[in-house]
Structure formats: C-alpha cells, structure tokens
Amino acid sequence: MSTERKKTRLEQLQQETDQRNFIKSYPVLNKISKISSTDKQLIELVLAYQDNDQPFKMSFGKIADLLGIESKTVSNIVLKLSTLGIVIPDHKANDVVNGVGRGSSTDLAIDIDRIIELVKAPAEPKASRKPRTKKEPASTPEPVQDPQPTPAVDVEQRAPAEPIESVQQPEQVATDKLDVKKAEMKAKFESKFHFGTKGLPIIPADFHSLTNNIFRDALHFKIIMDRIRGLVNNDFEGFWSAVQDLKKELPK
Known part of the structure; x- marks a missing residue:
C-alpha cells in the first residue's frame, strides 16, 4: 500500500499561488539557442498545465506576475514563440452584444514535436577567426634629395567643383x-x-x-x-x- 508523499512547505505555497503542485524544469530547453531563459520559464509554466491535460487559460497579466515581468513582455514572448512554432495560441473572441465585441481571450498550448525538432537540430557553426598575421618590420626609407626648383607658371585658379549629393525628396x-x-x-x-x-x-x-x-x-x-x-x-x-x-x- 503506497502512501502519498507529504508536500513540502514550498510546494504548498506554490499550489496556493497558482493551483499547481510544482512546475517541472526542462534543462534540455537550453539547447534551443533561439529562446531566452524567460522564454523557457513561460514554456515550462504552460507545460505544467498541459502535462496534466488541463487547458492553459491564464491572462498575460497573471503570467507577468508569476514570471516577474511586464505584461507587454509576455505578449512579445508569446509572439516570438508562436513565430518559432513552439507556442500555439488559440485566440477566441468573446460574445458580441448589440454588435459590440466584449473583448477576447487567448489560450496557449505547447507543440512538443516542434520543441524536440529544435532541440535535436544541429548547432549553428560559429564563425572562425582568422589568425593574426605578424607585422613585417618597417623598412628604413632611403634619404631623398631635394628636387630641382620648378619654374613658376601662371595658372588660372579654379574653384573645386562641389560634390553632388544624392538628396532624397520628402515625398x-x-x-x-x-x-x-x-x-x-x-x-x-x-x-x-x-x-x-x-x-x-x-x-x-x-x-x-x-x-x-x-x-x-x-x-x-x-x-x-x-x-x-x-x-x-x-x-x-x-x-x-x-x-x-x-x-x-x-x-x-
């Protein structure tokens, strides 16, 4: 007969905060060079619900509070991860009354197949640096004799032509x-x-x-x-x- 492990005080606090027993950390996500540590935290938060067959219906403001960032940053992260194909947003319009929309909501889901594809993708090769070439010592210049004086010639002085700049029209x-x-x-x-x-x-x-x-x-x-x-x-x-x-x- 198996007995359930008693939750730690930190796990209890976590559950009281957002009804999750715990949020798993996936260090393998660090292999995806295109996402940041904050992106990784959002992915792990959504997976905490998705892995338990529960839809993720949290507002951007609530996500921002949990991750310690701004709501606008959450919006930018969701846009970035959806562009990469990692996050699948389901944008739903709420009821319309008298022709007026009553706002909208967005549910988030994670595409596991896409994450595995990005993790297993070969790392982008780093640009190799060219070896520094050793500078040759400067040669000692030979002495130059003074040239013979050139007879003066009356030459008409002309003002140098002004360079023609490409000017972009305001239109x-x-x-x-x-x-x-x-x-x-x-x-x-x-x-x-x-x-x-x-x-x-x-x-x-x-x-x-x-x-x-x-x-x-x-x-x-x-x-x-x-x-x-x-x-x-x-x-x-x-x-x-x-x-x-x-x-x-x-x-x-």
Missing part, C-alpha cells in the same frame, strides 16, 4: 516610412489571426489591439464601427485601407 522619404509601417503591421496582422478560422469578422477589440488603441479615445465609436464593418481576418489590404482612412479623421 520619397514619407513613402518609404509608410512601406515600413505597412510591412510591420502586416506581420502583426498575420500573426494575430494565423491560427484562427479564416474569413471571420474583425471585432473592435482586435482592431484596437492591432492599432495600439490610437483611435479608441480619439474618434467617436460610430465612426470607427462604420469603417471597420465588413472587415475580415484574412484581408489585410482592406484592414490597412480602413486604418489609413481613420487616420485622416484624427484631430490635427
């Missing part, structure tokens, strides 16, 4: 910056809706999240709803066009 600079912002927004858009069902309407909560809430307090709710109505999560160009149109409505 081109603005266009380049807009292209960069569009590329960054497209990556953020595709990452947010990568794992969900395609063709679903974009709810206001997701729209404000993608645009960093720049329109939420600056424009009337009806103006925003009229512009984002009909947008779907697999049409970035339509989303980008709506963002540009709403920017024109912002107060100067």
